[in-house]
Amino acid sequence: MNYGNLDLAKLIPNMLEASAVTLEVFFLTLLFALPLGLLVAFGRMSRHRFLRWPVQAYQAVMRGTPLILQLLFVYFGPFYIAQEMGITGFKFDRFTACIVAFVLNYAAYFAEIYRAGIESIPVGQMEAAKVLGMTRWQTYRRIIIPQVIKRILPPMSNEFMTLVKDTALAQTIGVAELFRLAQTAQTQAFSTVPLVIAGVFYFVMNYLVGVFFNLAEKKLSYYR
Amino acid sequence: MKMYKALALVMALLMAGVCAAGCAAPQADPTAAPTVEATEAPQEEATPAPEEATEAPVEETTPAPETEETPAPADDQSLQKVLDAGQLVLGLDDSFPPMGFRDADNNIVGFDIDVAKAVCEKLGVELVAQPIDWTAKEQELNTGNIDCIWNGFSISDERKEQVDFSIPYMDNHMTMVVRSGEGIESNADLAGKIVGVQAGSTAQEALLAETELVESLASAPVEFKDNMTALMDLETGGVDAVFMDDVVANYYIAINEKNFTVLSDVLSEEEYAIGFRKGDTALVEAVNAALTELAEEGTLAEIATTWFGKDTTVVGK
Numbered sequence: 001m002n003y004g005n006l007d008l009a010k011l012i013p014n015m016l017e018a019s020a021v022t023l024e025v026f027f028l029t030l031l032f033a034l035p036l037g038l039l040v041a042f043g044r045m046s047r048h049r050f051l052r053w054p055v056q057a058y059q060a061v062m063r064g065t066p067l068i069l070q071l072l073f074v075y076f077g078p079f080y081i082a083q084e085m086g087i088t089g090f091k092f093d094r095f096t097a098c099i100v101a102f103v104l105n106y107a108a109y110f111a112e113i114y115r116a117g118i119e120s121i122p123v124g125q126m127e128a129a130k131v132l133g134m135t136r137w138q139t140y141r142r143i144i145i146p147q148v149i150k151r152i153l154p155p156m157s158n159e160f161m162t163l164v165k166d167t168a169l170a171q172t173i174g175v176a177e178l179f180r181l182a183q184t185a186q187t188q189a190f191s192t193v194p195l196v197i198a199g200v201f202y203f204v205m206n207y208l209v210g211v212f213f214n215l216a217e218k219k220l221s222y223y224r
Numbered sequence: 225m226k227m228y229k230a231l232a233l234v235m236a237l238l239m240a241g242v243c244a245a246g247c248a249a250p251q252a253d254p255t256a257a258p259t260v261e262a263t264e265a266p267q268e269e270a271t272p273a274p275e276e277a278t279e280a281p282v283e284e285t286t287p288a289p290e291t292e293e294t295p296a297p298a299d300d301q302s303l304q305k306v307l308d309a310g311q312l313v314l315g316l317d318d319s320f321p322p323m324g325f326r327d328a329d330n331n332i333v334g335f336d337i338d339v340a341k342a343v344c345e346k347l348g349v350e351l352v353a354q355p356i357d358w359t360a361k362e363q364e365l366n367t368g369n370i371d372c373i374w375n376g377f378s379i380s381d382e383r384k385e386q387v388d389f390s391i392p393y394m395d396n397h398m399t400m401v402v403r404s405g406e407g408i409e410s411n412a413d414l415a416g417k418i419v420g421v422q423a424g425s426t427a428q429e430a431l432l433a434e435t436e437l438v439e440s441l442a443s444a445p446v447e448f449k450d451n452m453t454a455l456m457d458l459e460t461g462g463v464d465a466v467f468m469d470d471v472v473a474n475y476y477i478a479i480n481e482k483n484f485t486v487l488s489d490v491l492s493e494e495e496y497a498i499g500f501r502k503g504d505t506a507l508v509e510a511v512n513a514a515l516t517e518l519a520e521e522g523t524l525a526e527i528a529t530t531w532f533g534k535d536t537t538v539v540g541k
Contacts, residue, residue, distance in 0.1 A: 072453075079460035091461050094446075171423075174446040174457065180423060183359045184447060187424035188382075192363065 006189045011197070018181035019201055025167045025177065026205075029102040030160075036103060037110025044115055055111075062108035067101070068169050074101040075173040098170045106163060113155045117148035150220045157213040161206045178202070302504035306371060311350045314340050315370030317358040319450045322475040322531050323376035323496075324353070335531040336374050339393070339515075342523055346514035358450075359424040362386050365501055372511075373499035376469060378426045380494070388502055391512050392495035393524070393539050398427050400465040400487040401473045403458065408465065411489045415440040417464035420454040423447035430492035431467045437491075452476075458484070467491070471532070495538070515539050 043055035062070070075097035082090035092100065121144050129139040168179035182198035185191075306312050316324040316336070324334040332353040344351040356364045364370050365387065378396055379389050400419070402408040408417070419441055421428045431445055432438060438445065446463055448454040454466045455476060466473075470486055477484050500508050518524045519539035528535045 075462075076456055076460055089461055094462060171447070172449060172453070174420065174448055174453075174462070176444075176447060180447055184423050184428075187359050187362075188429070 006191045006193055011185055018178040022167045022178040025170055026164055028099050029106055032103040033106040033110055036107040038114050040107055040111035041114035044111055059108045062105050067105050068172050070105055071101045071172050094174055098175050109159055113152050117152040120151055121147055153213055153217050160209045164205050300506045303506035303510050311352045312344050313352045313354050313371045314374045315354050315356045315364050316375035318355040319452055320375055338527045340374055342518050343511055343514040376496055377499050378494040379497050380426055387499035388508050390498040390508055392497045394496040394537050396494050396496055397470045397490045398430050398492040399470045399490055400467055401484050402465045404483045404485045411437055416442050418442050420446045420448055420457055420463035420466045422451050427467050
């Protein structure tokens with residue numbers, strides 16, 4: 001490891017500040033992508049093909065292209081498209097574009113996890129609830145979704161952890177998050193230490209994600 | 225179950241050991257880049273052990289493994305290594321037109337590449353252009369993945385501590401690039417505006433040194449991975465100016481016919497040179513000699529004219 005001319009007293013507060021941006025991206029993405037993903041999942045399972053097909057196409061694009069490209073496209077794309085149509089100066093704010101891209105991308109993945117969970121519940125339960133006179137909404141809210149949440153926790157923890165690490169891509173469109181700061185500090189100080197510290201920061205964040213999911217699984221294992 | 229526990233324990237210990245080793249080692253020698261020199265040491269210390277002993281009294285401050293700092297010609301194998309390998313590995317950020325970049329056929333081309341080819345011809349070796357991540361350039365050099373950084377690499381005092389520079393071959397000015405006709409005509413007009421800059425570049429260093437200017441801006445300079453993304457953001461209105469090398473800016477504007485203006489307020493003047501590993505003196509000298517020869521023959525001026533329309537080089541002037 002190369003220490004170079006490093007000032008830890010300055011670096012650590014700066015990295016904590018940059019971590020705040022990373023956490024903002026993380027939580028805002030979850031806030032919007034988790035509900036959107038559920039909607040997408042229902043769209044994907046719909047009997048109407050005019051709903052199902054567009055949703056499938058959206059998922060194919062989002063899961064089939066790199067997130068880094070989607071970031072650039074969401075940020076720069078609208079300007080150039082608007083320009084083609086004769087409107088100049090149309091543009092998302094940097095941070096907004098970043099969140100939009102992350103939400104669109106992650107909702108596509110979340111949707112498949114929800115769908116796997118929902119389709120794993122035996123159809124008999126749905127039928128039984130119907131016989132008991134429950135509405136579709138009641139069945140989902142009281143019978144299906146609680147079981148689904150339990151089953152999708154492990155794959156969800158995967159996605160959450162990937163999201164923590166993917167936030168490093170936000171720098172592509174100039175959002176100054178943790179990894180950008182670490183790399184800048186690395187060149188300024190000619191030192192690899194900032195990268196190692198960034199690694200520790202990401203690890204701690206993901207450790208906490210892991211702890212959260214373990215707790216949630218324990219809490220929800222009430223029938224065992 | 226017991227097996228698992230034992231295995232887990234062994235792995236945890238291993239991890240801890242690796243971490244400790246990685247952290248502890250360099251503290252003994254904080255000045256130099258230790259990892260690399262460690263790998264190179266055996267080759268160079270094999271023969272000149274007695275020589276080192278005679279040298280030791282002369283070097284007063286750091287007697288131990290610092291032979292590379294004051295290399296006796298005999299144990300500087302840098303040139304010989306390149307000649308033996310038959311190739312010079314040049315590290316570059318391949319999105320830095322016109323110095324080094326990818327052309328339409330995905331070949332690495334550029335002014336620096338053309339000059340490097342001419343230099344390699346003089347040395348009788350082949351040129352290998354190795355794209356690297358610009359923020360990790362020093363590590364690439366120190367770990368021996370590349371022989372030199374040759375990509376519009378400008379001389380700075382900070383960099384001098386980490387690399388050995390060749391003679392400068394070109395001047396470069398750093399200026400603001402703005403959208404034309406929006407009323408920004410000098411750096412003073414930038415108050416309350418947003419400025420973009422390439423992360424890890426000397427432009428960023430120079431900009432941050434101008435505290436008064438930076439404080440007059442609307443926000444801290446926005447950092448981009450490369451100049452092209454920064455200029456795209458300038459075009460689409462995300463930033464109001466990009467602070468960068470005028471060599472690159474002029475070339476980009478000429479090629480893409482963009483409606484940009486390069487401000488005449490020069491914030492920082494610098495020189496482009498080639499960066500080598502500390503202590504690779506023989507290699508540096510050989511390249512310097514080749515550059516001087518190329519300048520005398522007029523080859524350097526020729527290459528410059530094809531890229532910039534005029535001779536912008538400074539070797540031997």
